[in-house]
Amino acid sequence: MTADPHPTAGSASHHGHDHAHCIADALMRADALCAERGARLTALRRQVLELVWNSHKPRGAYAILEDLSQREGKATAPLTVYRALEFLVEHGLVHRIESLNAYIGCAAPGAVHSGQFLVCETCGNAVEIDDPRIRAAIGTIAAEHGFQVSRPTVEVRGTCTDCQEKTP
Amino acid sequence: MTADPHPTAGSASHHGHDHAHCIADALMRADALCAERGARLTALRRQVLELVWNSHKPRGAYAILEDLSQREGKATAPLTVYRALEFLVEHGLVHRIESLNAYIGCAAPGAVHSGQFLVCETCGNAVEIDDPRIRAAIGTIAAEHGFQVSRPTVEVRGTCTDCQEKTP
DNA sequence: TCCGGCGATGTAATAAGATAACGCCATGAC
DNA sequence: GTCATGGCGTTATCTTATTACATCGCCGGA
Known part of the structure; x- marks a missing residue:
């Protein structure tokens, strides 16, 4: 793990906006969308979605994995994250940035x-x-x-x- | 190594065109372009370019590596291929397909x-x-x-x- | 000619990204 | 309760890419 040239944003970094609101909003929309579709936004998937939304920078799966491990207080397997990401991408809640091998929250899920x-x-x-x-x-x-x-x-x-x- | 779902073309597979001509043409243009720019299209780089042009399918670096090793009759290191690809991409002779982590010959180098x-x-x-x-x-x-x-x-x-x- | 420098290549090790195979457990339908 | 399904855990492995360092060979200048 080397130094990240693009450190993850804190709670309010992108144009000084209220990023906490971004996150809350994204989670709310995700809840609504999944409920509507009968898809199960489990605690794990919701957690991963939240971590993806931690900033407006695409994040690698292993970066998310680290965050998740830290939050959980125990090591998590890559597959755990990949499975959650797969679900989120399938449901249009997250996009994959191919040229960066990274993931970012979708600005307009459902649309x-x-x-x-x-x-x-x-x-x-x-x-x-x-x-x-x-x-x-x-x-x-x-x-x-x-x-x-x-x-x-x-x-x-x-x-x-x-x-x-x-x-x- | 699992079976390739998209096996590499032989000498004439894409719409039955004369692919040997494609390759020869690509190499010729590369020679010209590099000469013009004072860039060194070494034997190795030329070889890699030829292998990339082996078909009209994007090819992974390690697939090219295998081909190269086979041709040379000895194992080649990944770095060898990556360095050659880097040169070729820089000079617009090859494109990288981000969504496939693969490389393909440029149809219009120089343009x-x-x-x-x-x-x-x-x-x-x-x-x-x-x-x-x-x-x-x-x-x-x-x-x-x-x-x-x-x-x-x-x-x-x-x-x-x-x-x-x-x-x- | 000899030397110095630089770009190209070789070698080894390892990082980063992703998936396969297997099995357990919770949930919900019946 | 039973059973099927989907979600998750564990382990191993695979693919893709890079870092660090050594060597070679060509070319220009002294």
């Missing part, structure tokens, strides 16, 4: 969307976008190729506004 | 493009596209967010025409 992200290489924050133009453009070109889309992935690496200002 | 792919989940083939609409849409939304793009990644998973026909 139809395709998972598009602006990932800042400096601070590590990832903002979920869902631009209809991108979606449309992908749909169009796929159609032109006779390609049937199942899962579009858009991950734009770059520098966010804040980080541009800090290093001009 | 400005952003790396967009249609990846078939059935046959494993990946087609590189470079749709200006997608590029434009990403540029627009990034600008709206004040986000400075360094590396856009678009990987569309789905089913290609051929595979749709085979399993209707």
Whole structure:
């Protein structure tokens, strides 16, 4: 374990917003969504979801694993976390950022969307976008190729506004 | 090592085209590009490039490693392959498919493009596209967010025409 | 020619990410 | 109560990627 270049946010780091509210909100929506679907948001899964929402930075499975182990006070197996993440991803509560092998809370669970992200290489924050133009453009070109889309992935690496200002 | 669901193509598998020509062409362009830039396309790097071009399916680093070891008649270290891949990616001769942890030859080395792919989940083939609409849409939304793009990644998973026909 | 430097490669060890195989236990339907 | 199902624990293992350090070979300048 080496030093994390993008330390996890505390309770209020992203633009100084009330992140505790983010978390609470995400958990509430997850509860509602799972209840509606008859999916079981168990204590473990809820815990993992909360840990994913700990910041707006994508987090690796093993980072979450460490957090979980610490909270539980005992070592947890990787599989435990992966299974919970699998459930959360399946139900659209969490997205996987392919280019980082990491996971991030979904900003709009329940809504139809395709998972598009602006990932800042400096601070590590990832903002979920869902631009209809991108979606449309992908749909169009796929159609032109006779390609049937199942899962579009858009991950734009770059520098966010804040980080541009800090290093001009 | 388990059975590969997407076995590597022989000399003529993708739409029955002359794949040997694909390879030869790719190597020629690589030679030209590197010469032009003063980059050293060493025997090893050229070999790895050739192995990447062995098919139109993204290939994992360790798959390439195996091929290389076999060709050389002696075990090769992972690092050897990773270093060669790094060089090839840097010079735009090869793209990395993030969602597969795999590598594929670039269809248009030298040209400005952003790396967009249609990846078939059935046959494993990946087609590189470079749709200006997608590029434009990403540029627009990034600008709206004040986000400075360094590396856009678009990987569309789905089913290609051929595979749709085979399993209707 | 010899030397120095630098980029490329070799070797070994290990980190990081993910899954397979097996079994127990809690929950809920009947 | 019984049974089926799904969730979770345990262990082992696999795949992917990197760190650290040594060596080689080419090329330019003295």
